[in-house]
Amino acid sequence: MSGALREPWRSLRRQREAAAFGTWIFLGGEAMLFAGLILAFAVMRALHPAGFILAGRETEVALGTANTAILLTSSLTMAVAAEAARAELRRATLWGMGLTLALGAAFLAVKGFEWSSDLEKHLFPGDGFALAEPSAQIFFALYWIMTSLHAMHMLGGMTVVAWLGWQAWRRARPLRSPAFEAAALYWHLVDIVWIVLYPLLYLGGRAP
Amino acid sequence: MNHITPAIPAPDAIPHEEPSYLTAERGIGSWLLTTDHKRIALLYMAALTAFFFIxxxxAVAIRLELFTPKADVLTADGYNRMFTLHGTVMIWFFLVPSIPTTLGNFLIPLMVGARDLAFPRLNLLSWYLFIFAGAVLIYALVAGGVDTGWTFYTPFSTTFSNGYVLLAGxxxxxxxxxxxxxxxxxxxxIHLLRAPGMGWFRLPLFAWAIYGTSLVMVLATPVLTAVLLLVIAERGFGLPVFDPxxxxxxxxxxxxxxxxxxPAVYIMILPSFGVISEIxxxxxxxxxFGYDFMVYAILWIAIAGFLVWGHHMFVSGQSIYASLAFSFLSFVIAVPSAIKVFNWTFTLYRGQITFEAPMLYAVGFIGLFTIGGLTGLFLASIPIDVHVSDTYYVVGHFHFIMVGGAVSAFYGGLSFWWPKITxxxxxxxWARFAAILMFFGFGFTFFPMFIMGYLGMPRRYQVYPEEFQVWHVMSSAGAVLLAGAYLLPMGYLAWSVFWGEKAEDDPWNATGLEWSTSSPPPRDNFRTPPEVDEGPYFYHPEGEGPGHDHGDPHRDQVRTP
Amino acid sequence: MRRGIGEEVPRTLPAILRHVLPVWLALLVLLGASLALAYAPLHGLNGAVSLGIAAVKAILVAVFFMNLRRPDPLLRLAGAASLIWMSFLFALTFADLTARAPQTQPQAGQGRDSEPPMRQPF
Amino acid sequence: MIRFWPATASDVAAQVDQLTGVLLAICGAILLLVGCLLLGFSIRYRRGSSAKRGALPEIVSREVEVGWTAATLFLALFLFAWATGMELRANPPQPDAIEVHVLARQWMWKTRHANGAQEIDALHVPRGEQVRLLMTSQDVIHSFFVPAFRAKQDVLPGRLTELRFTATETGTYNLFCAEYCGTLHARMGGTVTVMEPEDFARWLAVQPRGDDLAREGAALFVSLGCAGCHGDRRGGSATVRAPKLEGVYNSPVPLQDGRVVTADEAYLRDSILQPRRDVVAGFPNVMPSFAGLVHEEEMQRLLAYLRSLKDAP
Incomplete structure (x- = not known):
């Protein structure tokens, strides 16, 4: 398996299209996964507007905003890496992927701070929950589920990026391999998911 | 898997041919690490057989228990665990993967003229995931037991159930x-590996059916993942979303x-539509008959199948207005199924019919599926559904579709493509006998359920009023026949692998790319990459020219002078 | 041959950056806007505004970073499919939710009965 | 004796059976058609028969296909319209319906008549009068199912569901729980007894009657401290201004945010459990939540009391 071309393909162009298409379908599925959770959020928001507004004020908006900026920037570096890989610009690819990994790690670090601050403020549903309104617990249930599922996706994405970056570094994988673009697509989807979660979890209930 | 290889004649018996996919490589590693779609299909077949037995x-435990109105064999919890086991294993580990992962895996690349599936290693990975998932589920069912039923309704599953719900989820x-x-x-x-000349309307209907199925799989399954994650979060971590x-x-x-x-119902039944069309x-x-209508019907079902889920919720406290919308859409989805039944029937018209075992399965399928489909009309009507939902009527209905339908088609497809596979x-x-036995065994097992369901026998009942016993006895007796009909093919098919007569490349004189290669096919499927310049079906009665109703595949019923 | 995923890609780093940097800047500006508008008194429209901005950001990422701007109908189809199916999910679920009889809506805060459930009714 | 058809003991049951009968006839006809075609073609066009083959005749073509697609669609729409019409007309709510509260729990049914008479795993109703069941569950989802009435409704925790029926035949009928609810789901059943109205009245009169619901509710109203603020103006020592509750049931209530809602069961229940959600216009937002303090049975008593409060002249 020396070149980028793999069985059962006969042309790299076709293979690249299949990698992109396959990834897109898979991302369609991923989008449905988060759509299910967001539906749960929307339904509960509609049933308990007061509790959700109350609870929405408790999330760490500064950290959430910072994380959004970090993730948007990581999408930039990942896009550069994917384009550079296709153009076979080795240094730019490696830099792009390295920066993406660093930004991803920064995102998770900020997320970790945020979670521990939430725990200190007793924002984990259950006995001793900080807010009296019962439905506020539902908001935070969804907050924990969505952010941790998203973080798991980040970890998955970082694993893939690290693996591909390592292979590119070792020259074990030709830069023309469609895998770089597929990984970038996945990374961008994880970014898009966060873009949607951000207003739901951090911006609700801020207005006077 | 070495036991298969001795049965294959030594390659030197047919010196001009390259070895088949079965003999191309040897050793257990060559099977467990294979990326050949045909071998992966056989791996799936082995796994599915095991799950089918589990x-x-x-089912055996359930039917045994229901022979009398009292609790004789199982405890109350034991019974609940048994029907949960039956439901979860049969749905997620047999019916959903059955035809796609075995026949689909084996045939799709052959039918579209490709060397393999688009992502061969992903294919192997999905088998390992499947096996691992199955092992986890069996562990959960055996070690702790799960008593939620396959539906995992909250708040029972999140708060009240005792059992390994987390692991099962x-x-x-x-x-x-x-x-x-x-x-x-x-x-x-199917999108990107079709052979040159294989246009969309030259795809065999089986490939279309698998296409529709895949669409549903990719878009529906993640929502199940989401909801099970919510159940796990609530039960395991105390994160309430469903807690009233x-x-x-x-x-x-x-x-x-x-x-x-x-939609999972359509994951189970769409592939069998494809199989039956081919047979x-x-x-x-x-x-x-009406190839393009068959295609549109598949797509119609694949898409509209997503719009009818609320008919499971007519008595749940759902809004009556939503129920009306769902009832309407449920009636509408009856139409494409009816198209398919009529088209199969009219394919027989002016044909030259032989009744080999696959055809017997197919005819039986059409009959049973028609009953299953028609009984669905009762369930789409709200007033009747209110009465029969959560009764044996529903149990009968979905078994007609999924067992009378999907499982019959699975056995039919297996007997149709068996010579190609092995x-x-x-x-x-024997095969004809098994097919006929299956039809009658099935009828005896499941038809009484419609009657007792309408009489009011609720499902998931271990003990029941005596007035229902006569129907349960009938059903349990039929189940004995049905079990025989399921075991029989396993016997003679296994026998054939060792002692069966060698099959020609095209034993049924069928058309379609998969029959143009050798039986069993070589590792790379085709010795020369195929090119396609006609539709998938090129059948005609003996003594008639091939052209009489053949032509542009868009208009395969062209009237010729 | 249909133009698949284009081979007409930028070949140099500056060319690539010229493509992506403006998008990134736009994304950051939108982020700032959505944060600021969340605090503005918009009379209950805050949610709609911030979700609208999120949609614009998502579209920017999909079109420019995920290469939907390339003329590949197949990818656009795949991208559109999940949106259509999401609309099925949301539309029909809300059709139920918004039309339920008021008493069948869940009511918050009702404690579970303090008595333990009776285990042996017979 | 083997039964093929369930007892028909409510007005809806007769209609449902009619619909079932017609659907059976239609489906039987379709099945017969498909079966005859399958069998007929299989015999006539078996290999070796001398039947005419050759090209399909003109008539069997796309038009036929379009024809039966359209026919199936119209049949489906007709059935939809009929079934839906029946559903919408069935059991319109009647003001003088007999109201019975149903509480489901693992694994028993508790029913409670308006006068306080309680039954377990049983329900007595008069023939010919509409019965309105207000149901809730204490734990998981159950489903109240009386096959002879063709009536079924899930019973959910945390909310009320409603089931209306009018029995037409006296007798004793099975009551089942139809939604799987755990270990003894199969034993969660009982009987529904339909009596002549005068027998029912006699039966009801001799039931050991606890206090009736409303009277118990009145006691709760005092013991929970509600009366402290909402108590009557005549002897109350109300220091806090709270809305008066006489005649509030089913009357329009203006809220602080300008909306006007009807004070139905749902609103009243909400106001007890989540008083800060919809505050009545002109009153301070001071009422504490009774969530966790009032359990489901007590809630039913309180609501019965509130319903019984007529506007003082």
């Missing part, structure tokens, strides 16, 4: 990943669950 054991999520990977693979293959005591909504669970689980056209020597022929008399 799920079947659950995890297993089903993993099986879902496997299902999604399989779907992605088929979609990419904190304002949660159990109906939200049902919406999300049925958004997957109703009926071959054995009646007549092109499929290169061996099986004893036809």
């Amino acid at each position: 799920g079947g054991a659950g 995890l297993a089903i999520i993993l099986a879902g990943f496997s299902s999604i990977a399989t779907g992605v693979n088929f979609l990419a293959t 005591s904190r304002g949660g909504d159990p109906l939200l669970f049902q919406h999300l669950f049925w958004f997957y689980s109703h 009926v056209t071959c054995f009646s020597r007549r092109n499929v 290169g061996r022929k099986y004893p036809m008399t």
Whole structure:
């Protein structure tokens, strides 16, 4: 398996299209996964507007905003890496992927701070929950589920990026391999998911 | 898998041919690490057989218990665990993967003229995921027991159930990943690996059916993952979303669950539509009647199948207006199924029909599926559904579709493509007998359920009023026949692998790319990459020219002078 | 041959950056806008505004970073499919939710009965 | 004796059976058609028969296909319209319906008549009068199912569901729980007894009657401290200004945010459990939540009391 071309393909162009298409379908599925959770959020928001507004004020908006900026920037570096890989610009690819990994790690670090601050403020549903309104617990249930599922996706994405970056570094994988673009697509989807979660979890209930 | 290889004649018996996929490589490693779609299909077949036996054991326990109105064999919890085992294993580990992962895996690349699926290693990965998920589920069912039923309704599953619900949920999520990977693979293959000249309307209907199935798999399964994650979060981590005591909504669970689980019915039945189309056209020597309508019907079902889930919720407390919308859409989806039944029937018209075992399965399928489909009309009507929902009527209905339908088609497809898969022929008399036995055994087992369901026998009841006993006895007796009909083919098919007569490349004189290569096919499927310049079906009765109703595949019923 | 995923890609780093940097800047500006508008008194429209901005950001990422601007109908189809199916999910679930009889809506805060459930009714 | 058809003991049951009968006839006809075609073609066009083959005749073509697609669609729409019409007309709510509260729990049914008479795993109703069941569950989802009435409704925790029926035949009928609810789901059943109205009245009169619901509710109203603020103006020592509750049931209530809602069961229940959500216009937002303090049975008593409060003249 020396070149980028793999069985059962006969042309790299076709293979690249299949990698992109396959990834897109898979991302369609991923989008449905988060759509299910967001539906749960929307339904509960509609049933308990007061509790959700109350609870929405408790999330760490500064950290959430910072994380959004970090993730948007990581999408930039990942896009550069994917384009550079296709153009076979080795240094730019490696830099792009390295920066993406660093930004991803920064995102998770900020997320970790945020979670521990939430725990200190007793924002984990259950006995001793900080807010009296019962439905506020539902908001935070969804907050924990969505952010941790998203973080798991980040970890998955970082694993893939690290693996591909390592292979590119070792020259074990030709830069023309469609895998770089597929990984970038996945990374961008994880970014898009966060873009949607951000207003739901951090911006609700801020207005006077 | 070494036991298969001795049965294959030594390659030097046919010196001009390269070895088949079965003999191309040897050793257990060559099977467990294979990326050959044909070998992976056989791996799936082995796994599915095991799961079929496990799920079947659950059915045996249930039918045994229901022989009398009292609790004689199982404890109350034991019974609940048995029907949960039967449901979860049969749905997620047999019916959903059955035809796509075995026949689909084996045939799709052959039918579109490709060397393999688009992502061969993903294909193998999805098998391992499936096996691992199955192991986790079996562990959960055996070690702790799960008593939620396959529907995992909240708040029972999140708060009240005693059992390994978390593990079972995890297993089903993993099986879902496997299902999604399989779907992605088929979609990419059918889109991008068709042989030169293989236009969309030259695809065999089986490929179309798998295409529709894959679409549903990829778009529906993630929602099941989401809802099971919510159940796991609530049960395992105390994160309430459905808990009524904190304002949660159990109906939200049902919406999300049925958004997957109703389309899942189409995951189970669409592939069998494809199988039946292939069989009926071959054995009646007549092109499929209304090919393009068949295609549109598949797509119609694949898309509209997502819009009817609320008919599972007519008595749940769902809004009556939503129920009306769902009832309407449910009636509408009856239409494409009716198109298919009529088209199969009219494919027979003016044919030259022979009744080999696959055809007997297919004819039986049409009959049973018609009953299953028509009984669905009762369930789409709200007033009747209110009466029969959660009764044996529903149990009868979905068994007609999924067992009378999907499982019959699975056995039919297996007997149709068996010579291609193994290169061996099986004893036809036995096979015909098994097909007929299956039809009658099935009828005896499941038809009484409609009657007792309408009489009011609720499902998931271990003990029941005596007035229902006569129907349960009938059903249990039929189940004995049915079990025989399921075991018989396993016997003679296994026999054929060792002692069966060697099959020709095209034993049924069928058309379609898969029959143009050798039986069993070589590792790379085709010795020369195929090119296609006509539709998939080219059948005609003996003594008639091939052109009489053949032509432009868009208009395969062209009137010729 | 249909133009698949284009081979007409930028070949140099500056060319690539010229493509992506403006998008990134736009994304950051939108992020700032959505944060600021969340605190503005918009009379209950805050949610709609911030979700609208999120949609614009998502579209920017999909079109420019995920290469939907390339003329590949297949990818656009795949991208559109999940949106259509999401609309099925949302539309029909809300059809139920918004039309339920008021008493069948869940009511928050009702404690579970303090008595333990009766285990042996017979 | 083997039964083929369930007892028909409510007005809806007769209609449902009619619909079932017609659907059976239609489906039987379709099945017969498909069966005859399958069998007929299989015999006539078996290999070796001398039947005419050759090209399909003109008539069997796309037009036929379009024809049966359209026919199936119209049939489906007709059935939909009929079934839906029946559903919408069935059991319109009647003001003088007999109201019975149903509480489901693992694994028993508790029913409670308006006068306080309680039954377990049983329900007595008069023939010919509409019965309105207000149901809730204490734990998981159950489903109240009386096959002879063709009536079924899930019973959910945390909310009320409603089931209306009018029995037409006296007798004793099975009551089942139809939604799987755990270990003894199969034993969660009982009987529904339909009596002549005068027998029912006699039966009801001799039931050991606890206090009736409303009277118990009144006691709760005092013991929970509600009366402290909402108590009557005549002897109350109300220091806090709270809305008066006489005649509030089913009357329009203006809220602080300008909306006007009807004070139905749902609103009243909400106001007890989540008083800060919809505050009545002109009153301070001071009422504490009774969530966790009032359990489901007590809630039913309180609501019965509130319903019984007529507007003082």
